[in-house]
Amino acid sequence: MDGSAAFFNKALKLDQENQEYWLCVAEAEYKIGNLSSSIDAYEEALMLDDTCLDAWLDLSYIYFERGDYQKAIELIVKSLDALPEEAELYYRATVYLIHAAQFKQAFNFLENALILDFDKHSVLFEFFPKLETQKALFKIIEQFRKENP
Numbered sequence: 001m002d003g004s005a006a007f008f009n010k011a012l013k014l015d016q017e018n019q020e021y022w023l024c025v026a027e028a029e030y031k032i033g034n035l036s037s038s039i040d041a042y043e044e045a046l047m048l049d050d051t052c053l054d055a056w057l058d059l060s061y062i063y064f065e066r067g068d069y070q071k072a073i074e075l076i077v078k079s080l081d082a083l084p085e086e087a088e089l090y091y092r093a094t095v096y097l098i099h100a101a102q103f104k105q106a107f108n109f110l111e112n113a114l115i116l117d118f119d120k121h122s123v124l125f126e127f128f129p130k131l132e133t134q135k136a137l138f139k140i141i142e143q144f145r146k147e148n149p
Contacts, residue, residue, distance in 0.1 A: 019048040023055060035062055050082040057092060069100035087117035095127040107140070114144050 026041035042059035045052060056079035064072040076093045083089060090113030097106035114121060121141050125134050 017048060019045045019052065022048065023052070026055070026058065030058070030062065035066070038062060050079075053079075053083060053086055053088065056083070056089065060092065060096070064096055064099070069096050072096045073100060073102075085116060087113050087120050088123065090116060091120060091123050095124060098128075110140065111144065114141065115148075118145065 022041050022045035026038045026045060029038035029041060039059065039062055042055050045055050046059070056075065060072045060075040063075065073093065073096045076089055076096060079089050090109045093109040094106045094113060097109060124137055128134055128137065
């Protein structure tokens, strides 16, 4: 076990109700490739406080990285119950839905994200390295901007 993961696991033994400790364990376990342990720690952290944006984003990303787009989508949709005004969750849902080829739903989430915080749309491009995909997204976003001044 990595030194930081061991340290945070010891801290957890002292205070299992500390969400920060759970988040640190989750991140440390992720960094050393213990995805199962990381997932468990993120889930524990979210049980303590389901309004932690980074926990939802990081947990869903683990599933996304593994190619389990449906689980990633499910988690992001669930996160919206706790954080309905968080534009970044809608953008992330858009990313996951596009990768899952659920384009109509992706467009709906993108529209909501743009309404909540238009300027954050740049986070989308991190997930789509292909220029043609970026151009298509840019056209959709520009069309939205023109229709919603």
